[in-house]
Amino acid sequence: MTSGQRPGGPAPEAGGLPLLGNVVDFRRDILDALHQGWQAHGDLVRYRLGTVVVHGVSSPELAGEVLTDSATYGKLGPDNPLRLILGEGLLTSDDHESWMRNRRMMQPIYSKQALSGMYRAMVDSVAEQLTHMARAYPSGAEVDVHGEMMRVTLDIVSRCMFSTDVSRTRDKLSPEAVDVAVNYAFDRLQNPFSPPTAWPTPRNRRFQRVMAGLDGMMYGLIEERRAAGVPEGGANDLLDMLLAARDADTGEGMTDRELRDEIITTFAAGHETTAVTLTWAFYLLSQHRQVLRRAQEEVDRELGDRMPDVEDLQRMPYLLQIFEEALRMYPSAPIVPRLTLKDTVLGGHHVPKGSRIMVDLFNIHRHPDHWDDPERFDPDHFTAARRKGRYRFAYLPFGAGPHLCIGKHFALLEAHLLLAALIRRYDFRHIPSHRVVNHATITLRPKYGMAMTLHERHRARRTAAVPATAGTPTD
Ligand code: HEM
Structure with a gap:
């Protein structure tokens, strides 16, 4: 899609109210506002949130330009509300030097190879989830699948981060606490008229209480682990690995503040993203029974009655x-956000320094120049041959360029394992009277949860799903 605006001039503007600009539309449904702007004006559209200028980017080509040029398109600055939670961890740091130093230190921790050491914790967590679901829901019972996926992905990241200390972290890092914090920050992100954080409003106070609990727990754990030193036989979990990580040039490790920021960033970035995608996957499967049958055949053929090991997944x-x-x-x-660090030209249009950029993955993943039948759920979009022929920035769920998601392999591994374990055990059916509406906060959630009934498959054969060791027969 192209706009009809003159080259070198500003991008076409989406209109909006005097003073407020597009604040109301963005707060109502940010993805819908950006989708309508795209359909009406093209791949680059200018919006206003009060005095803040925002550019919506909806083409793979422009997204590639933005995400690979961090000298022109930086991270949001110190006024980024997410910083209230994440501090200056990888996701929110706008200081290129310190980001690069920490990214280099952390990259090996999230490599495919290092993750295989964490697979056991993932399997334990999935086994516990299956036991919990078997107890809580008789076959045919109604379940909020979104809630269950949030539960298990939070447990996975907690076990991988804290191993034996995991139970101590549960109440401060509960799904409810994470929700309060993330919603608070997101609201401030799209509403420049939010009351200052120092005002004693009930919402500000609730947020501060959650953060004080979280910080107290986090600094306490860091102090204990520092005192204990790295355990004999090497690091047990992500926290040990972060404590042991050293800058290759200076030999220095991270400060307590840096550790706290990176740990909270891993939680915030690393559980809900996977949970909501799994929720959408189960919903889509319930609507496409032939895809579900093919998945069930694959699981039954390759897995039988076992929990999968890494080779099974392959x-x-x-x-x-x-x-x-x-x-x-x-x-x-x-939406992947950026801030222009200088005046620039994008898609032939002038974009001023200080503009917020919103790279819109929802639109990009449906771009008609790159996707056949984009509204159709078709996992064969990702056969090896079709993957190979695709333009590299047409599919960006994990971002691109230097800030490419560091947890990509972690997410794919846990999601693959969870899909295998759950499809093997259950047939998921959506309850038709339940409304499915997508709603973008920082993540793309189902607004009213996901009410489904769960029906046990292979009932007669199953006794228990808890493996003695990862990959050994269970039944
Ligand atoms: C389906 C799951 C996930 C999705 C869709 C996802 C998506 C993304 C995206 C789009 C970015 C780029 C942000 C930007 O360029 O500004 C990103 C960055 C990041 N993600 Fe993920 N993520 C997922 C899972 C995870 C997991 C499991 C972890 C950690 C265990 C994680 C940790 C991070 C971190 C730390 C960054 C910042 C990287 C940097 O700027 O250097 N993510 N993620």
Whole structure:
């Protein structure tokens, strides 16, 4: 899609109210506002939130330009409300030097190889989730699948981060606490008229209480672990690995503040994103029974009655294609934000220094120049051949360029495992009277949760799903 605006001039503007600009539309439904702007004005559209200028980017080509040029398109600055939670961790740091130093230190921790050491914790968590679901829901019972996916992904990241200390972190890092914090920050992100954080409003006070609890717990744990030193036999979990990480040039590790910021960033970035995509995947499967049957055949053929080990997962590529297709249709981090650090030209249009850029993955993943039949759920969009022929920035669920998601392999591994374990055990059916509406906060959630009934498959054969060791027979 192209705009009809003159080259070198500003991008076409979406209109809006005097003073407020597009604040009301963005607060009502930011993805819908950006989608309408795209349809009406093209791949680059200018919006206003009060005095803040925002550019919506909806084409793979322009997204590639923005995400690979961090000298022109930086992270949001110190006024980024997410900083109230995440401090200056990888996701929110706007200081390129310190970001690069920490990214280099952390990259090996999230490599495919290092993750295989964490697989056991993931399997334990999934096994516990299956036990919990078997107890809580008799076959055919109604379940909020979104709530269950949030529960298990939070548990996975907690076990991988804190191993034996995990139970101590549960109340301060509960789904409810995370929700209060994330909603608070997101609201401030799209509403420049929010009351100052120092005002004693009930909402400000609730947020401060949650953060004080979280920080107290986090600094306490860091102090204890520092005192204990790295355990014999090497690091047990992500926290040990972060404590042991050293800058290759100076030999220095992270300060307590840096550790706190990176740990909270991992939680914020690393559980809900996977949980919502799994939720959408189960919903899509319930609407496309032939895809579900193919997935069930793959699981039954490759897994029988076992929990999968990493090699089993490699023999189940269709499951991964399902997850990738769910991420295409419902990218769980749908908007990647940037700030122009200088005046620039994008798509032939002048974009002034200080403009916020919103790279819109929801629109990009449906761009008609790059996707056939984009509204159709078709995991075969991700066969090896079709993947190979695709323009590299047409599919960006994990971002691109230097800030590419550091947890991509972690997310794919846990999602693959969860899909295998849950599809093997249950048939998911959506309750038709339940309304499915997507709603973008920082993640793309189902606004009213996801009410489904769960029906046990292979009932007669199953006794228990808790494996003695990862990959050993359970039944
Ligand atoms: C389906 C799951 C996930 C999705 C869709 C996702 C998406 C993204 C995206 C789009 C970015 C780029 C942000 C930007 O360029 O500004 C990003 C960055 C990041 N993600 Fe993920 N993510 C997922 C899972 C995870 C997990 C499991 C972790 C950690 C265990 C994680 C940690 C991070 C961090 C730390 C960054 C910042 C990287 C940097 O700027 O250097 N993410 N993620």
